[in-house]
Structure formats: C-alpha cells, structure tokens
Amino acid sequence: MRIFKVIILFVMISGLAFGAFSCQTLQSLTGPKATLVITPAETFLSPALFKKPVTFKGSGFQPKEMISVEMVLPPGLKMKGVKEGEDVGIAFATANEKGNFTAAMAPTATLNWFFQVGWTPLLRPNFKAAKPIPPGVYKINATGLDSDRIATSNLKIFPPPKKK
C-alpha cells in the first residue's frame, strides 16, 4: 500500500517539476524583478504626442537583450490590422549593459495604434479615416526577448478635453 502512495507522489511531483521547468514565465522569475515606468502615465490623445511621445523606461532585464513593449488590448476592442486576442507592439529597444532600457513611441506607432489613422497612397496619414482608441486604462508589458522577463505598468488614456 505504501509503495502505491510513493508511486503516486512520484508521478505528481515529476509532473509539477516538468511543468515548472518548461514554463518560461517561471524561468523569468529567477532573475531580478523587471520594472517599467511610463511617461506620462496618463495622457490625452492629441498631436502633442508627436512632439513629446509616450516613453518607456525599464530595468531588471538581461544586458543587451531586445525589449518589446506591447499594449494589451481588452476583449472586444478592434484595432486595424490586429486580430482579436493579440497584443500590439508599440515600441522596442535594446537593454544596455546594466539591463536598463528607454524607448519612445515612433510617430508611425502613435499614428497606427493610438489614432488608428488610414494611409493615403501618397504615404500621408489620413485622419479622416482615423478611429482613435477609446479612453481607458491599458495594460502595457515590456518583455525581454532573451530572458522572457516581463515588466508591467498601466497607461491611462483620457477622453479629449471638451472644446469651449
């Protein structure tokens, strides 16, 4: 009877250990805690974002690894060119020797993913076809593409101020 208990326990522990080792997320917990700071953390959607784009600062990543900064789209939110359930990349960077990074949203990213503009055949953004993303709090993830470390923060988008 005891031997069966041991076998069952062995099977369960092996299963758990296998799951833990194959899970990339757990692997990422073994390194330092990654952090992400978004500036500004709260913003309106306005043309000012082209002059002063949303920027991301992170730490705790592997030195020299590439970082992908992604916006997690809430269920039901439709975005041009993005399938439902996909996160959308809004910036990228390479971590320095200390594992820190800074990235800013490029104008094309702001146009495509915040304003959701159309494009004319002359390669000019078409604001008439724009469908700006709705105001709300959006989860932003920065992921190290070698370490799989993930840092998370929130970006709040306010409705545009009412015109007086």
Add this chain to the structure above:
Amino acid sequence: MRKEYLIFLSIVLTICLSVVTLSSSAFAKEKAVIYLSLADYTGPIAGLNVPADKGTEDYINDINAKGGVDGVKIKFIGIDTRYDVARAVSAYKRYRRTPKLLVVNSIGTGIARAVGRLLVRDKRVQLTPGDGEFQAHLGSTFIWGPAYQDAFAALMDWVMDDWKARGKSGVPVVGYMSWDNPYGREPLRGGKEYAEKLGIKLLPPEFFPPGTLKHDVYLTRLAEAGASYIYVGGIDPTPTNVIRDGYALGLTRKIQFLTGYWGPTSLGLSIHAKALEGTANVSFFQRGEDTKMNKVVAGLWKNHRGSLDKLNGVYGMGIAWGMTYVGGLRAALKAVGYEKLKGLDMYKAYQNITGFERAGIQGPCAYASDSRRGSREIKIYRVKGGKIVPITGWRKTPDAVSLHKF
C-alpha cells in the same frame, strides 16, 4: 484499499498515455512548415505588399492542394504590421517559438534590421527587399533580387547605351531624386561610384520627404543643372506623381525619366498614362505585358483572382517568393527529412539552390554561400502606348555593392 489504488493508478497512467498518443498522432497526421510574412496590408505600402502576398499565398495554396512538398504542407501566416517596426518585433516575438517556422519575409529594411537580430539568434532565414548591406555583410538575411545599387548601376549601363544610340556627344548628365531616408539613399551607395566610373556626370541628389505633394522645386533644380536623365526613387505612386509633375512642367519632352523597382505599375498607369509615356524602368521581376504573357503568373491570377485587367507585376514577384521557399524546402527535406527539419537547415538549403528557376518571373536564383542576392538579372521596361513593355532582355547587373564601404 489496494484495489482502489490500483484503479486510481491505472486511470492516471491511461490519461498520460492518451495525451502522449493523441499529441503524437495529431503531429503525425499533418506535416507542416511555416512561412511568416511581416507585411503591410493596411499601412502606407499596402498597395505593393497586398498583391505580392496574394501571389505567395495563391502559389502556396496550389502547392498544398497538390499534396504539399513531399507530403509537407506549407502554412502561410501574414501579419499586418502597418509598416511599423515595433509591431513587427512584437509579431515575431509571438511566433518565434513556433515549430517549423523556417522563413520570415520582412517587408521593409527597417523591420529587417530590427527583426534580423533575433533571426540570427534563432537561426532562421529572413527575406527583405534590396539593401546592399545584407550582401556586404553576409548573414541569414537574403534579398529578393539584385541589390538596389546593382540595379541602379545596370540602369546607368543602359543610360550609356541609350546616350550613344541617340547619337549624342559628351557625357550624359543624370539627376537623382528620392525619399529622404536610408532607402532613398541606398542605390547611391555603390551606384554613385559605378556611374562615375562610366564617366556619367551625376548631379547632387535631391531628397524629399515621403508624402510630398508637389515636386516642382526639385525637378526644376535638376533640369536647370542640365540633367538629360532623371532617376526617380520612392515607392509608387511617388514615382508616378513626380513624373506627373515633370510632365506638367514640360520636362518629359526633353529629359528621359527613369525609375527603380518600385516605379509605376498598372495602378499608376491607369491614372497618369499620358505623363508616364516614355518612362524607363529597371526591374528584377517581370512587369506589365511580360507578366500577362507569363503562363504561370497569368494562370494563377485567373484561377484565384479573375480578370487579367488588374494583374499587377508584384503579384508575380510574390509567386517567386513562394517558389523559392518551395525550392529551399525541397532541398532541406532531402538533406535532413521532416522530423529533423529546423530553420538552420532552410538557411543551408537557401545557399544551395543557386540557379533555381522560377518560371521566368525573375532571373535564376543567385543565393549561394557568398551571395544573398535573389538573382543577378534585370530588365529595362518602358511605358509605350499606355503599356509597360520590355525594351531589353535580361541583363546581368554589375556588382555595385563592392564599390561602397559598408
């Protein structure tokens, strides 16, 4: 009690075995490999990428309908990056651990440079337009045809021929205008040196921002500097619109306009045929009337898309991407078989399909251990009577990449 344990243990073992059996049988049922396109379907260069990817997808669908490559099916995954590098990096991140992902086609050089760093680490093939740097520094990125500077150099050879054929004395004066970005400057990195070697007088280049509405200032400056030829870069409709402005200024009567790979297609012609008349174009893939005459390209288009009226030359280029993938896959499967097949095997295979033919859509494959060029040949086309017709056969391009220090 012991009996209960035995039953419990049997259930656990049965479940484990079922999972293993089911997953392995599902795996065995469908042998498949992946082609990932980091594309632009709704962004600024969608007009070029949509028909090209249609060509790749239609070709792959036909191959799959015939049973695949030695029983291996190809899955085409197209991601709309809207020409945005951050989106492309994120999209590749999502797919990079996909088993049997063998090739990634990156629609822009900016995307290729960013994603390429990951692909080197993942030992996968990347395809990208025509930046000479990928030939100068050999890696896992392969370009679609001859490098931009090679094509520009071949065009300069033709300029010399044309100059002589017109009975002109002295040397031709060539103006250059293109987008103010790395792509716009690329043909000159080696192309400039080649033109100077030929004795051509190349005027200081004129660069303008993508999206410029009128180009009169740049055109006038080049005309006043004595240009007898003007090369117009950018992706259509930019070249079409520049030449439209040149036509309005009366310049097309005295200056021969030239365009690169992404010059006028049937789209530009349908709007500005009169202005484009006489324009010469260098291309590594068949276009215009040549495309319509190509039985493979026209046949696929008819089967999948309908009337030939809207057939665009870049559709054929997309078919050639698919053909190259199939050629590489066949070689890789022969070398290692399906079970062991990895991205690195495709990388080796792409270097071993030198001379591979693609139904005449472009020159023979020039990929090799020391070459990342998709082919070495170009043709010169001209707009005649509202149609794009070839005025030369295939010509081998000079190696202009080696003339520049990268």
